[in-house]
Amino acid sequence: MKEKWLYSFEVEKTQKVKETVPDKDASGNDIEVTREIEKKVPHKFHILNPTRKIQDDASIFYSVKVSEGIRLGLVTKSYLMRKFQQEGVLPSAEDKKIHSENYSKAIKLEVEMEKIKQEGSLSDSEKELQLAPLKTEYQELRNKIFDYESLNSSLFDNTAEKRANDLLNLWFVLHLLYAEKDGAQSCLFGDGSFEQRLERLNGIEDSGDEFLTAVVERGGFLIGKLNSGASKEEIDL
Numbered sequence: 001m002k003e004k005w006l007y008s009f010e011v012e013k014t015q016k017v018k019e020t021v022p023d024k025d026a027s028g029n030d031i032e033v034t035r036e037i038e039k040k041v042p043h044k045f046h047i048l049n050p051t052r053k054i055q056d057d058a059s060i061f062y063s064v065k066v067s068e069g070i071r072l073g074l075v076t077k078s079y080l081m082r083k084f085q086q087e088g089v090l091p092s093a094e095d096k097k098i099h100s101e102n103y104s105k106a107i108k109l110e111v112e113m114e115k116i117k118q119e120g121s122l123s124d125s126e127k128e129l130q131l132a133p134l135k136t137e138y139q140e141l142r143n144k145i146f147d148y149e150s151l152n153s154s155l156f157d158n159t160a161e162k163r164a165n166d167l168l169n170l171w172f173v174l175h176l177l178y179a180e181k182d183g184a185q186s187c188l189f190g191d192g193s194f195e196q197r198l199e200r201l202n203g204i205e206d207s208g209d210e211f212l213t214a215v216v217e218r219g220g221f222l223i224g225k226l227n228s229g230a231s232k233e234e235i236d237l
Contacts, residue, residue: 069160
């Protein structure tokens with residue numbers, strides 16, 4: 001049976017809650033006192049596993065936005081691909097191989113560093129001593145990966161497909177991000193068209209609500225990772 005949620009996560013919100021704690025009265029007797037205190041309370045959110053209808057709607061939305069981009073005067077990726085191949089701009093097979101190796105090394109380092117962090121037999125100073133060279137190597141790899149991906153993605157930044165894909169990622173956020181309250185889940189942006197949901201997102205951004213802004217940023221990041229093919233295990237690293 002298909003799981004309803006692709007991923008679940010929590011975001012803490014500082015809010016006033018009533019908490020009953022043990023205390024003593026003036027005579028030294030044990031009593032319980034209820035006070036209202038500010039406390040970080042975790043709130044649960046989910047990313048919906050898209051149904052076939054949602055996938056079909058997303059495909060139609062993407063196609064419409066590609067056509068819209070072409071009408072606006074944007075070139076297509078296939079056109080630029082042919083142009084760049086003729087000019088020798090695209091990365092070579094060796095460049096792609098090195099990038100893939102760097103990516104694999106970075107993932108292995110992430111796993112190794114997490115193991116060190118969770119090692120109970122090591123003190124904090126010992127952990128830091130072991131982590132230091134790994135962090136340096138990891139950062140160097142991440143820089144190389146970022147440079148490669150930035151360079152290649154920038155080649156197609158101004159295409160109809162790139163514009164449509166950016167809008168599609170936003171479409172997924174507006175349709176797949178759910179909030180949980182009292183055991184019930186509902187879409188954070190409600191029902192309605194893309195434009196109606198987008199208006200609610202703009203309302204969140206304009207409100208300056210740090211909690212909801214953090215939720216949207218976290219949800220958007222996770223949906224982007226899942227759409228790129230990352231597994232739950234890779235996201236949790």
